[in-house]
Amino acid sequence: MTVRDFQQAFDEKIDREIAIEPRDWMPDNYRKTLIRQISQHAHSEIVGMLPEGNWITRAPSLRRKAVLLAKVQDEAGHGLYLYSAAETLGITRDEMYEQLHTGKAKYSSIFNYPTTSWADMGAIGWLVDGAAIMNQVALCRTSYGPYARAMVRICKEESFHQRQGYEILLQMSKGTEIQRKMVQDSINRWWWPSLMMFGPSDDNSPNTEQSMRWRVKRFTNDELRQRFVDVTVEQCNILGMKLPDPDLKWNEERGHYDFGEINWEEFWNVVNGNGPCNKERLEARTKAWENGQWVRDAALAYSEKRKQRAKSDTKAA
Amino acid sequence: MPEQNSNKNEWPLWEVFIRSKAGLDHKHAGSLHAIDAQMAIENARDVYTRRMEGVSIWVVESKHVHASDPDSSGAMFDPANDKIYRHPTFYDLPDELTHM
Ligand SMILES: [Fe+2]
Ligand SMILES: [Fe+2]
Numbered sequence: 001m002t003v004r005d006f007q008q009a010f011d012e013k014i015d016r017e018i019a020i021e022p023r024d025w026m027p028d029n030y031r032k033t034l035i036r037q038i039s040q041h042a043h044s045e046i047v048g049m050l051p052e053g054n055w056i057t058r059a060p061s062l063r064r065k066a067v068l069l070a071k072v073q074d075e076a077g078h079g080l081y082l083y084s085a086a087e088t089l090g091i092t093r094d095e096m097y098e099q100l101h102t103g104k105a106k107y108s109s110i111f112n113y114p115t116t117s118w119a120d121m122g123a124i125g126w127l128v129d130g131a132a133i134m135n136q137v138a139l140c141r142t143s144y145g146p147y148a149r150a151m152v153r154i155c156k157e158e159s160f161h162q163r164q165g166y167e168i169l170l171q172m173s174k175g176t177e178i179q180r181k182m183v184q185d186s187i188n189r190w191w192w193p194s195l196m197m198f199g200p201s202d203d204n205s206p207n208t209e210q211s212m213r214w215r216v217k218r219f220t221n222d223e224l225r226q227r228f229v230d231v232t233v234e235q236c237n238i239l240g241m242k243l244p245d246p247d248l249k250w251n252e253e254r255g256h257y258d259f260g261e262i263n264w265e266e267f268w269n270v271v272n273g274n275g276p277c278n279k280e281r282l283e284a285r286t287k288a289w290e291n292g293q294w295v296r297d298a299a300l301a302y303s304e305k306r307k308q309r310a311k312s313d314t315k316a317a
Numbered sequence: 318m319p320e321q322n323s324n325k326n327e328w329p330l331w332e333v334f335i336r337s338k339a340g341l342d343h344k345h346a347g348s349l350h351a352i353d354a355q356m357a358i359e360n361a362r363d364v365y366t367r368r369m370e371g372v373s374i375w376v377v378e379s380k381h382v383h384a385s386d387p388d389s390s391g392a393m394f395d396p397a398n399d400k401i402y403r404h405p406t407f408y409d410l411p412d413e414l415t416h417m
Contacts, residue, residue: 001388021387023384023386023387024387025387025388070367073363073367074367077363077364077367080349080364081347081364084330084347084348084349085347087330087348092327093327093350094326094327149347150347153347157367157368296326296328299328299352299356300326300328300352302352303352303353306353
């Protein structure tokens, strides 16, 4: 078969919704795009543990602490599923870590905002995990098999994340005046960055068309963002809170909510490393990796020793 | 399995298989890195069975998995196609016939 035949067989599979698996032929750019997207996704799960990890020791009750610990542990798991999906495309785990730690790789900008109050644990679960779910449900049908399977597993686990966050806000919203203020303040800070999680608008997203053609993406950034706005408005009403957007209103004709313009300058600023916590997050992540070196060394030495022992035992026998 | 551009310090890759309940087969769940089989099983417990997804775990170092070649899957699985007499529906029997 020639490259053209391979390309044709690949295109046919995509058109017929047949999943692409690791050892199948695939165009270089498809491979590259997936490595970039899946590893960025993995990095987001890993860095995403930091803003919430910040509150584990200060959770207001044992119940909340147990829940937050379980959620953060899930995010670690999500990172691991995704790293191993990316590895099936021929990049190593160490290469991906290296790209993250040197700042070469991106991760979701949302995690570069600070978590300044307990209500933020609620807003993150509700809005940030909510936006992530919107994205991830769509990716369950992405064309690359290992990525789609990782997404299915992740989506099953995510719904508790959103519900526990909403429950935090719901409880606080029935609390004191100060607690209600905390909730509103938190929503004010997280709403716009959550909308930014869907990425640049479609006319500024040059890769979207190709990704849609490859069925890596199933919906555009703007489609998913709109869907998120539409479902979130009512949820906010139930909390008795306001979304911080004066332009937000139902558009009968479109059958969707209209909403205000996103501050794209802020978006690009944070993407390019100048958000409030970019430096802190990378430092924390790098430090965790470096401080764990002795554990990895010890595990390696221990397994070497056991192998040696097993060898000398069989000799002696 | 794809050959890892092996980094000396990177722990080996393992494939994880999980039996979701007694009576069912072990099914491939994903992969992970671990220094040895024992650690691979412990990590698989934490990574793949946080919600009672399994009652038994198998791990196999990825380099020991041998797979058929996807590019020759046509020729490989073709012989099954033209032997339709292996399927029960191939046989033309009277409708009155029951319990068969
Ligand atoms: Fe996650
Ligand atoms: Fe989550």
